[in-house]
Amino acid sequence: MGYDWDFGFLVSRVKNGDETYLDWLLQGLFWTLCVALSAWLIALAIGIVVGSARTLRSRWVAGLAEAWVELLRNVPLLVQLLLGYFVVPELLPRELGLWVKQDMPPALTAIICLGLFTSARIAEQTRAGIEGLPAGQRQAALALGLTTTACYVIVLLPQALRRIMPTLTSEFMNIIKNSSVAFAIGVLELTFQARQMQEDSEHGLETYLVVTLLYVACALTANRGMAWIERRTRIPGYLGSSR
Amino acid sequence: MIEIRKLSKWYGDTAVLRDCDLSIRKGEVVVVCGPSGSGKSTLLQCINGLEPFQQGDVVVDGIHVARAGRALPRLRARLGMVFQRFELFPHLDVMDNLCLAQRRVLGRTQGASEDKARVLLDRVGLSEHAGKYPAQLSGGQQQRVAIARALCMDPICMLFDEPTSALDPEMIGEVLEVMNQLAADGMTMVVVTHEMGFAHRIAHRVVFMDGGRILEDTETAAFFSAPQTERARLFLSRILSH
Structure with a gap:
């Protein structure tokens, strides 16, 4: 391999500006985390509500929730993002559509699309978590006079979410990695910056190596964070908590 | 009735x-x-x-x-209900199991709920276990807690x-x-x-x-x-x- 590795270029200035390549990278990292974390909050909130709705007795509500899940998980993420960026503004009322096209930051479009896409996946996991609980838990909560909402918030979800922590962890790591598709609509996140650096600096190999390491570091941090939460919320004497 | x-x-x-x-x-x-x-x-x-x-x-x-x-x-x-498989809430300790519905459904204060819970835990002979989690109790103990939980609601x-x-x-x-x-x-x-x-x-x-x-x-x-x-x-x- 005759390639001359040079990571020093990171601190040199970009061709047309005062910034260094490192500044570009850090900016990319900022937007990656910003998109991923915001999308994660949307995904969790909607996913937990929709997943719970799928386990309700009301066929109407459960059917609506199922439609939500199927719609969002049967279309590729990248296609959803492009639909959200190019097609949805045309379907909105004229004024709103115009604002979306001209003034809405693409990062916001990416956050919403990634959040909704992931919400469908979290909904399925939440449903599985709830359905995995003994049926008597719901009955006991209702028999004590709790309303359906209280039954979910106080009794079912705290148990279901603990049970699905391992898959939620994967989902959290996924959303960080999936945020890379946002480059397709011009969000200045890590992948976008990597392409820009490759063209600007002729150090493409180093760039992608460093970006890869940054993604790995983010995903690992997310993983460790979730593991910490998992340990903190473990129930004494329950579900292999002796570890 | x-x-x-x-x-x-x-x-x-x-x-x-x-x-x-x-x-x-x-x-x-x-x-x-x-x-x-x-x-x-x-x-x-x-x-x-x-x-x-x-x-x-x-x-x-x-x-x-x-x-x-x-x-x-x-x-x-x-109506107090007791189940075959106890159905205590595993993520809450015994005291919280007993107080949850008293507070949420009957609107009792935390203090009043705990007083009531202590009286009933004593009645089923489990006063010392208020801070334990269901999985730390035997089946018989769990069922007695479940009975106490139902009784906390003053059922008819x-x-x-x-x-x-x-x-x-x-x-x-x-x-x-x-x-x-x-x-x-x-x-x-x-x-x-x-x-x-x-x-x-x-x-x-x-x-x-x-x-x-x-x-x-x-x-x-x-x-x-x-x-x-x-x-x-x-x-x-x-x-x-x-």
């Missing part, structure tokens, strides 16, 4: 309850027995509206369960759904002892159970079910000495012969 009239329920084409009539007066202890799949548990769960039904009426303390709507949670709170009636069926034989006694004490204190109780000894000693009446029908509704002594139906006679001879 509880009136069940012409109650019928189907799952698809299968009838699980057929024309059941039952009335329970204040202070009565009624044992419901019968083979598996006879509809005992379903009947019990129709009383507090956990199971919907297609025909007939269930009236608890003057309120029609099927038409209670938004009042249903309030009505349920007045207690519904027991095979409360000893999931217990090791050694632990059945401690749970039955708590139930004996409750009956002696005059609590209205409907008990689905296979514990015929308990039924014989404590129940005022025994209801025998088979195939979703109530075949017998007889005063206890009469049920054990001379059951009216051949089916009940057969059931008793099988269950008492070992």
Whole structure:
């Protein structure tokens, strides 16, 4: 391999500006985390509500929730993002559509699309978590006079979410990695910056190596964070908590 | 206090309850027995509206369960229910299990709920276990906590759904002892159970079910000495012969 590795270029200035390549990278990292974390909050909130709705007795509500899940998980993420960026503004009322096209930051479009896409996946996991609980838990909560909402918030979800922590962890790591598709609509996140650096600096190999390491570091941090939460919320004497 | 009239329920084409009539007066202890799949548990769960039904009426303390709507949670709170598999909330400690519905449903303060919980934990002999989690208790202890949890709501009636069926034989006694004490204190109780000894000693009446029908509704002594139906006679001879 005759390639001359040079990571020093990171601190040199970009061709047309005062910034260094490192500044570009850090900016990319900022937007990656910003998109991923915001999308994660949307995904969790909607996913937990929709997943719970799928386990309700009301066929109407459960059917609506199922439609939500199927719609969002049967279309590729990248296609959803492009639909959200190019097609949805045309379907909105004229004024709103115009604002979306001209003034809405693409990062916001990416956050919403990634959040909704992931919400469908979290909904399925939440449903599985709830359905995995003994049926008597719901009955006991209702028999004590709790309303359906209280039954979910106080009794079912705290148990279901603990049970699905391992898959939620994967989902959290996924959303960080999936945020890379946002480059397709011009969000200045890590992948976008990597392409820009490759063209600007002729150090493409180093760039992608460093970006890869940054993604790995983010995903690992997310993983460790979730593991910490998992340990903190473990129930004494329950579900292999002796570890 | 509880009136069940012409109650019928189907799952698809299968009838699980057929024309059941039952009335329970204040202070009565009624044992419901019968083979598996006879509809005992379903009947019990129709009383507090956990199971919907297609025909007939269930009236608890003057309120029609099927038409209670938004009042249903309030009505349920007045009927204590104890389950076969205890169904304590595993993520909450014993004290929180006992206080949760007192605060959320009855609107009691944390302090008042804890005072009430301590009195009832003491009554079931588990005062020292208030800070433990359900998984740290034995089955018998968990079921006693479950009974205390139901009693915290000051129920007008207690519904027991095979409360000893999931217990090791050694632990059945401690749970039955708590139930004996409750009956002696005059609590209205409907008990689905296979514990015929308990039924014989404590129940005022025994209801025998088979195939979703109530075949017998007889005063206890009469049920054990001379059951009216051949089916009940057969059931008793099988269950008492070992």
